[in-house]
Amino acid sequence: MFLKKIAIAGAAVGLMGSAAFAGGHANCGPDGQSIRVLGSDFPAIQAVTAEAQEACGGSSSEFTITLRDDTRDMMNQAQTPNPAQYTSVVVANSSLTQLMNDGLVRPLDDLIEKYGQNISKNQMITIGGNVMAVAFMANSQHLYARTDILEQVGITELPTTVDEVVAAAEAIRAAGIMEHPIALNASGWNQGELFNLFFFAAGGQFFESGTANPSVNNENGVAALEAIAKLAEYAHPDYLSHASNETQGLWEAGQAALGIMWGSRGGAILDDEGSSPEVTENTVLAAAPTLDGGEIPAATLWWDGFTIATNISDVEAEATFAALASALSPEMVAEHNDDAIWLLDGYKPGPAAEGVSATARAGARPYPMIPYMNFMHNAASAEVPDFLKGDQSAEETLADIEAAYRDAAKEAGFLE
Numbered sequence: 001m002f003l004k005k006i007a008i009a010g011a012a013v014g015l016m017g018s019a020a021f022a023g024g025h026a027n028c029g030p031d032g033q034s035i036r037v038l039g040s041d042f043p044a045i046q047a048v049t050a051e052a053q054e055a056c057g058g059s060s061s062e063f064t065i066t067l068r069d070d071t072r073d074m075m076n077q078a079q080t081p082n083p084a085q086y087t088s089v090v091v092a093n094s095s096l097t098q099l100m101n102d103g104l105v106r107p108l109d110d111l112i113e114k115y116g117q118n119i120s121k122n123q124m125i126t127i128g129g130n131v132m133a134v135a136f137m138a139n140s141q142h143l144y145a146r147t148d149i150l151e152q153v154g155i156t157e158l159p160t161t162v163d164e165v166v167a168a169a170e171a172i173r174a175a176g177i178m179e180h181p182i183a184l185n186a187s188g189w190n191q192g193e194l195f196n197l198f199f200f201a202a203g204g205q206f207f208e209s210g211t212a213n214p215s216v217n218n219e220n221g222v223a224a225l226e227a228i229a230k231l232a233e234y235a236h237p238d239y240l241s242h243a244s245n246e247t248q249g250l251w252e253a254g255q256a257a258l259g260i261m262w263g264s265r266g267g268a269i270l271d272d273e274g275s276s277p278e279v280t281e282n283t284v285l286a287a288a289p290t291l292d293g294g295e296i297p298a299a300t301l302w303w304d305g306f307t308i309a310t311n312i313s314d315v316e317a318e319a320t321f322a323a324l325a326s327a328l329s330p331e332m333v334a335e336h337n338d339d340a341i342w343l344l345d346g347y348k349p350g351p352a353a354e355g356v357s358a359t360a361r362a363g364a365r366p367y368p369m370i371p372y373m374n375f376m377h378n379a380a381s382a383e384v385p386d387f388l389k390g391d392q393s394a395e396e397t398l399a400d401i402e403a404a405y406r407d408a409a410k411e412a413g414f415l416e
Contacts, residue, residue, distance in 0.1 A: 002345070027115060028056035029322030030315050032280040034377040035060045037306075037324070038075060039090030041067035042244065042264050044137050044304065044340035048324070051332045056323035069243060072098060079104040082311040087320040092304045096125065096133050098374045101412070105132055111321040118328055123343050125305060127369070135305035136262070136328050137340040140364060141185075141197060141288055142299060142355030144251065144259040144269070148282040149177060158284065162198075162227045163292045164224060169234035172257055182234040183259030185245040192381030193300070195401075197238070198224035199261070200365045201291045201298035212372050212407050217398035218382075225387050225394045227291055227298070231260070232388055254279050258409065260288065260298070263356035267268055267338035269316040270352050285355030287362045299359045300367040303343070327364055372414040379404035 003035055039045040049065045057063040066086070072095045078085035079099065089099065097107045107130035112119055116134075125133040143165070145158055153171040158395070165182070172181040199206070204220030207213060232239060236250065248265050250256045252275035266285050267274070288299035306324045308317045330346030338352045349357065367373075377402045387397040409415040 015073050018213055026055035026326035027322055028059045028326060029115065029319040031059045031319075032061050033316050033319035034087065035063045035088065035316070035320045036066070036086045037064070037088045037320070038066050038068075038071060038078065038086040040071050040304075041069055041186040041307075042262075043046045043268055043336070044264055044342075046141055047088050047304075047332060047336040047339050048136060048327045051327035055326045056319075060319060060323070063327055069245065070094070070188075075099065076102055076104060079309055079311065083313070083316075084230070084309040084311040087309050087312050087316050088306050088324060089309070090304060090306050091133060091304050092139070093300075093369050094374055094377060096127075096307065096381075097369055097371050099307065100127070100132060101371055101374070104310050106310045106317065107132060108134065108308060108321065111308065111318060111325075114318075115322045117327045118345070119325060120343075123305065123328075127301070128375055133305045133307045134325070134328075135303035135343055137304050137342055138356060139262060139264050139302040139304060139341065140299045140356045140359045141193075141260055142263055142297075142359045143288055144183070144256075144261055144266075144355070145284050145286060146257040146279070146282050147284050148278070149181070149257040152177060160287070160289055161292045162201075162230060162289050162298065165289050166230045166234065169258055171232075173234065178255070178257055180234060180255075181257040182257035183242070183250050183261060184231060184235045184239050185243055185247055185261060186232070186239045187241050187243045187246075188207055188237070189377070189381055191240070191384050192377040192379070194228050195224055195380040196367070196377065197288070197298040198227040198291065199354050200300065201227070201289075201294055201296050203294060203296065206368065206373065206376055207370070214376065214402040216376070217395070217402050221398040221401075222394045223291060225384070225397060228384070229388060234258075240388070251275075251281060251283070257398075263341060263353070263359075266352035266355060269338070271338070273283045285351065285358075287355065287358035288364065290362075295363065297359050297362045297364040299364040301364050336341055353397070372409050372412065375408035375412065375414075376401075376405045379408065 053063045123135045124131045153175050159165040159168050169181045202220040202223040208215050288297035333344050333346040341353050341356050383400045386392040
């Protein structure tokens, strides 16, 4: 396939869907309630929460929106008191289970029956027979590429494997175009997620079948760490401190030519704000690369959606749910179509959706919604940097990941 912009022709299998919208004015539930929403800071969540505030802020006693990059690090602490600090937390696969482990989110079935006319079955995240979250968008990591820079070094087809990405980066460096052409999200939690991507791509399974026993200290774990190290060789020297805001900034400034970044940044990167035509007109979003010899993309499939807190009054819960549900409308989607891969009626997939869709079609795995996966993820986030800094071998790092996971899983009661 020659390098070119690709307009998406279809939706990601298993991720895209539509919801029937009842239309009419927003039903904001009980008046005079305090609505307090916590979420991560990126365009789709900004759009949903702002729409809810605009529709229902006038009927509430207060409507506050707190969006920050470290939501998952502080949300359990914020939601444990009674009353909870927030009436809703916008979550994803991993953070839902983190809240559920501590009993901090409530079932939504009754609220959906009353206020969920615009919520479809594919949006209802059901665990143990109860709907625990309402998803509104899909997400995944995937490959970003600057076609003009690849063409300068004679590469006319998009890289599809890690080794092809590394070879392209080496050619760009050797040509003196960029010393650090690869962008990676690798700070904190992202470090563990990098390990997850490439462990899945290597064919790994995190746990022994049917148990909470770890299973990463093996050839799949070694292959994952070695793949990350290959890419990191061509990443910015400060890549271990980079999350999405930093990698988006590098890309928009024209300081990266290849990246493994979140699909939720695609719209912002492709728009005409904060960058230059040279960058936006030559950026292509494609499927995440595989490991050479493998067929699984180095990615995890995600959804984002909202929950309702346990430790608040029923009337606050009702008002919060009604406000957020009212935001999931075709009108909101039409205004913010390219801000997300929406799971909502009215969404028209465009170029910003191509990377997520291609990655899903290629067979990427969903991020595991297992109650003890959070402990594995945290262990990898803590231990992988020692390998990348050259302080430990791959085998030592994997042993430390399993040991740290075991300690946390035992304390939580998942292992004896």
